[in-house]
Amino acid sequence: MTPVEALMAYDPADPLAVSVEFVCGNGMHTTWTMGRDLVAEGLTSRCPVGLGDVRVWQYGEGGLRIRLHSDEGSADLLAEIEDVADFLSRTYQLVPEGSELDGFDVDEVIRLLLATTPVQGRCWCGREYPCLDHGAE
Structure with missing residues (x-):
């Protein structure tokens, strides 16, 4: 596998999602947005979770695999579970689980x-x- 640099981001204005920006070896940047709950569920699952273009699951000892699929192809990304769990923990400090839609005025x-x-x-x-x-x- 070719290593790529990745930066995870969270915007409380879009509380249900997290974004991951990848910097490829050629300097090209790609950003994928996925459900925060999908990533959280993948932290504890040995089987892939997710039904769409993003699947997440535990890999080996302490690893997390994120599989991305698009019309252009697919990529498997590996990250440390501890790093991703720490990131998610900080997002839940900003917007606690279950309060994502508080203040949302459906009317x-x-x-x-x-x-x-x-x-x-x-x-x-x-x-x-x-x-x-x-x-x-």
């Missing part, structure tokens, strides 16, 4: 989604949008 989000805004363009039938036959469908 306001729905109001914004349903707010009427002028729409430019054409209806699926080809008429000016919204057309009288199809409304705002």
